[in-house]
Amino acid sequence: MYLNVGNLRCGYGARMVLDGFSLSLRKGEFLAVVGPNGCGKSTLVKAISRALRPAAGTVSLAGRDIWRMKPRELARQVAVVAQETGVEFDFTVEELVAMGRLPYLSRFRRETEADDLAVRRALEATNTLGLADRLVTGLSGGERQRVMVARALAQEPELLILDEPTAHLDIAHQVELLDLTRRLNRERGLTVIAVLHDLNLAAQYAGSMLMLKDGRRFAEGSPVQVVTEANVAAVYGSRVRVSSHPEEGSPHVILLSGERCRDERAC
Amino acid sequence: MRAARGRRVILISAILLLVTLVLAAGVGAVPIAPSEAVRILFSRVPGLHLTPTWDEMNAVIFWQIRLPRVVMGALVGMALSLAGGAYQGLFKNPLADPSMLGVSSGAALGGAVAIAFLGHWQIKGVGTLPLFAFLGGIAAVTLVYRLAAVGRRVPVVGLLLAGVAVGSFSISLVSLILYMTNQQARDAIVFWMMGGLGGANWEKVAWLLPYLTLGIGTLLLYGRELNALLLGEESALHLGVDVEYLKKMILVAGTLLTAASVAFAGTIGFVGLVVPHLVRFLVGPDHRYLLPAAGVVGAIVVVGADTLARSLVATEIPVGLVMAILGGPFFLWLLRRKLKPADA
Numbered sequence: 001m002y003l004n005v006g007n008l009r010c011g012y013g014a015r016m017v018l019d020g021f022s023l024s025l026r027k028g029e030f031l032a033v034v035g036p037n038g039c040g041k042s043t044l045v046k047a048i049s050r051a052l053r054p055a056a057g058t059v060s061l062a063g064r065d066i067w068r069m070k071p072r073e074l075a076r077q078v079a080v081v082a083q084e085t086g087v088e089f090d091f092t093v094e095e096l097v098a099m100g101r102l103p104y105l106s107r108f109r110r111e112t113e114a115d116d117l118a119v120r121r122a123l124e125a126t127n128t129l130g131l132a133d134r135l136v137t138g139l140s141g142g143e144r145q146r147v148m149v150a151r152a153l154a155q156e157p158e159l160l161i162l163d164e165p166t167a168h169l170d171i172a173h174q175v176e177l178l179d180l181t182r183r184l185n186r187e188r189g190l191t192v193i194a195v196l197h198d199l200n201l202a203a204q205y206a207g208s209m210l211m212l213k214d215g216r217r218f219a220e221g222s223p224v225q226v227v228t229e230a231n232v233a234a235v236y237g238s239r240v241r242v243s244s245h246p247e248e249g250s251p252h253v254i255l256l257s258g259e260r261c262r263d264e265r266a267c
Numbered sequence: 268m269r270a271a272r273g274r275r276v277i278l279i280s281a282i283l284l285l286v287t288l289v290l291a292a293g294v295g296a297v298p299i300a301p302s303e304a305v306r307i308l309f310s311r312v313p314g315l316h317l318t319p320t321w322d323e324m325n326a327v328i329f330w331q332i333r334l335p336r337v338v339m340g341a342l343v344g345m346a347l348s349l350a351g352g353a354y355q356g357l358f359k360n361p362l363a364d365p366s367m368l369g370v371s372s373g374a375a376l377g378g379a380v381a382i383a384f385l386g387h388w389q390i391k392g393v394g395t396l397p398l399f400a401f402l403g404g405i406a407a408v409t410l411v412y413r414l415a416a417v418g419r420r421v422p423v424v425g426l427l428l429a430g431v432a433v434g435s436f437s438i439s440l441v442s443l444i445l446y447m448t449n450q451q452a453r454d455a456i457v458f459w460m461m462g463g464l465g466g467a468n469w470e471k472v473a474w475l476l477p478y479l480t481l482g483i484g485t486l487l488l489y490g491r492e493l494n495a496l497l498l499g500e501e502s503a504l505h506l507g508v509d510v511e512y513l514k515k516m517i518l519v520a521g522t523l524l525t526a527a528s529v530a531f532a533g534t535i536g537f538v539g540l541v542v543p544h545l546v547r548f549l550v551g552p553d554h555r556y557l558l559p560a561a562g563v564v565g566a567i568v569v570v571g572a573d574t575l576a577r578s579l580v581a582t583e584i585p586v587g588l589v590m591a592i593l594g595g596p597f598f599l600w601l602l603r604r605k606l607k608p609a610d611a
Contacts, residue, residue: 046501049504049505051501051505070507071507071509072507074507075505075506078505079505080502080505082499082502082505089552090551090552091494091497091551091552092269092551095269095494095551095553096498099495099506102491102495102507102508103506103507105491
């Protein structure tokens with residue numbers, strides 16, 4: 001197993017969001033993490049990326065405890081694209097993507113050709129080479145997220161974590177970003193953990209899914225196993241029908257209105 | 268490329284600084300022409316034997332009075348601008364200023380205590396005033412840091428709030444001292460707080476130098492990390508930056524720079540706020556170019572302001588006052604420019 005999370009107790013102050021949580025992930029997997037607000041998705045991401053120190057339990061990567069690594073060392077293996085990264089200062093796209101090389105640079109050394117190459121490759125892979133000289137503050141939401149993925153790729157990571165990357169994107173950009181992620185997963189063997197709100201997108205793109213409820217694993221497995229009418233009703237309390245995606249065959253959730261539920265008692 | 272532009276700005280402003288130093292050292296009751304100033308300067312270069320074509324009295328004025336003053340002005344300007352630039356990155360706030368964590372107010376309190384109660388004794392050519400001002404500044408920031416710390420973390424918002432609180436408390440104590448003390452001490456405190464380079468000499472420069480070298484060197488080392496911090500603390504963390512350690516280093520360096528500057532030159536406002544802002548227009552937000560450029564431009568600005576301060580009217584005006592009078596409107600103009608939409 002590449003990633004091992006064992007008996008994790010993690011939260012904020014005295015409030016433990018995750019308690020006794022375990023998870024294993026093979027290299028090259030594409031795992032989507034879903035669940036209602038406050039179920040512990042983001043806490044899990046923070047714990048795996050070392051942004052939050054767990055009260056107990058371990059997180060290890062390729063057999064090594066991430067808290068025993070130097071921050072730079074971890075950053076060469078794990079890259080994170082957050083939901084919204086406010087960039088208020090006027091960096092160009094290229095400057096921002098080049099920041100992805102930070103974990104490789106020692107204090108007194110300048111960027112080498114290898115660094116420039118990694119930046120260029122990241123720009124190419126995300127189709128942002130044409131934006132290189134634009135200011136990040138002037139980009140659209142979709143462009144900005146692609147640039148953030150480029151910055152993550154410049155880190156040349158083995159594990160890419162996306163925390164609700166499509167939250168503020170329109171449907172075309174959501175699909176574009178997830179197509180990109182899937183391509184990186186399939187063609188480069190990049191291991192991906194994506195926290196997603198949209199069950200349909202998660203089921204369509206991820207190889208396996210993890211559904212959380214109240215900080216605990218409610219369901220885990222292939223999208224067909226996880227996205228069922230019973231699971232969605234139990235975890236979200238929503239009435240849905242699950243059909244199948246016409247092209248991909250993945251489960252597809254159709255939301256039913258709550259009012260009808262009350263009227264007909266047909267939930 | 269912006270990197271090339273950054274390097275060009277640093278180079279050009281460094282040349283401008285040298286010119287400014289020579290010109291500014293020539294200004295005063297006894298004017299010294301730039302050519303004479305350069306000859307006097309080169310006469311001290313070992314191995315170079317120039318025939319003395321300059322006035323011996325002018326040489327003494329140049330070496331003993333003018334040069335230490337412009338050098339000290341340059342050092343103070345450099346320190347404040349670098350600290351301001353680094354703080355603006357650290358707090359992700361373009362309105363951050365080196366004195367915002369209470370260092371200037373703490374130094375003012377230390378200085379006021381020294382003037383009002385301790386009279387005058389000296390350690391190695393330096394009086395109680397700069398020593399107490401320096402310690403007061405350090406103490407204030409230490410207190411702010413302690414107040415803001417939550418476990419192992421020190422949230423930026425906490426620092427800002429504690430900085431405001433400790434700052435205004437220190438100033439209220441200064442007011443109390445001003446109220447209680449005698450007329451002579453009151454005048455001395457008020458005058459000192461306006462900020463001035465009047466008493467500059469080589470001993471003070473020698474005192475300043477180690478703190479400034481340490482502080483400036485530290486800040487220049489962390490340019491890349493400060494860039495990453497502009498993306499937010501969590502993003503910086505994901506890029507492998509040890510954020511809490513970085514914060515501590517920047518705060519220690521910034522505090523050393525500001526406290527040392529205030530100790531010897533009083534409070535000179537606006538430099539640390541306006542100069543990094545201005546330089547950001549020229550070189551962009553990359554701290555690897557922004558910080559050195561801000562340092563050099565800050566030096567030019569303070570030396571220029573001090574030259575105005577001592578040549579505009581018959582009696583010298585404190586340079587802090589000149590900076591505040593010039594800096595305020597200039598900053599407002601910068602702000603208006605920034606707030607207006609780009610296409611207007």
